[in-house]
Amino acid sequence: MCDFFSDYLKNLKEKDFKKLTDDFMSHYVKLTDKTKGIISLEKLKRIKEAFSVGNLQAVVDAIQEILSAAENAVLEVAVIGESGTGKSSFINALRGLGHEEEGAAKGGVVETTMKKTPYKHPQYPNVTFWDLPGVGTRTFAPDTYLEAVGFATFDFFIIISSSRFTCNDALLARKIQEAGKSFYFVRSKVDSDLYNEQTAKPLSFQRERVLQEIQDYCLANLCDIGVPDPRIFLVSNFHVHEFDFPDLQRTMLEELPAHKRHVFVLMLPALSEASIELKRSILKEMIWLEALKLSAVAFIPLGSIFKSFDLPEQEACLQLYRKYFGLDDESIEVIAKKLHTSVQDIKGYLRCLDSSALLQDASKAAKAIYCAAKICAVTGGPISSTMYFLKAYFIRSKILDAVAQDAKVLLHKTLRPPF
């Protein structure tokens, strides 16, 4: 990464725009191979063209638009299906909330959700899950269901089914498809299915075979009603790190419009190593784009002066990343309660909390200074400007890696034994 910026600044100085464009593209592809990235194809083309003719102002403008769109994006997710299939429980699971926690969607053994209810994410108010009443209940007839819930406003649908594939499931899938929206078919409560099968047939029970049967059954039914290439995920709302839950998160992320991926990733609870890595990748991309923008500004006459990235900014950055990965003080309290242990005990596992060690690591700062000096020797550019953005870039990356690593450590402490 350090080499990328050295080469990049060198290319800028030498006005080698072809090399600049190639380096940018190949680095971007590598950086986003897990997430597809927050830059749409159209914007990527715009940046590439601006680089190739050396129009740095256009590059800066395009990156700024991308960062702002990502930060302000709004996500509206509809969760639908028959009554009792686990819609409210699924919303809680996706928001990382226990069913009895404050703000959780109410679930129950009797018909519970009687009207369309929005659940804003407790920490990310730009994300709303719509808990929709069961289709086929007295208040919502199947024929008019989608119109009644106002389907046009949703980014995507999640159809939840918990046992047999019903004609209401088929109707919903077909109607959503006709409306040109995408949906994911979630087969919930597979933990109960496994338990029931094991209890009923203890001698012949095979976990993988039961799961495969459920998968094949859903696939056959969706194909039968003409859904091409249906996306089916087997989940348990009580064991979210297992089955297809992590895979569902990754698929939803990849299929969102680029500018919505950032807001989606922020709200993902750190349920698995995979979701932690998705978060880390998108945040890395944001840090990289910010640094790229600042470095381009340094080469524009009268480009703006960079803000420093000193201890207060570093502390703020650490707090923000802790929140993103569910390691803020409030979340730690919840985890401690769940594990019947003390907050101090949990904090003992977290390396990122030793902020003085983390933020004042001399080797990283020295690396940034060395790198800036090397670049300035080549470019003759203003040393303070290059210093600022490189320092910010290195320290942010370091904080991000430390917090993501801690999130993984904590995840392994909280995982329940598999079914």
Ligand SMILES: Nc1nc2c(ncn2[C@@H]2O[C@H](COP(=O)(O)OP(=O)(O)OP(=O)(O)O)[C@@H](O)[C@H]2O)c(=O)[nH]1
């Ligand atoms: N074993 C198991 N039970 C689940 C799962 N998801 C939900 N449940 C239970 O199923 C029942 C119904 O869950 P809800 O989340 O209230 O279902 P709903 O679809 O929101 O129901 P309505 O609001 O009535 O439409 C509750 O008793 C949940 O605890 C799951 O994945 N596994």
Ligand SMILES: [Mg+2]
């Ligand atoms: Mg409900």
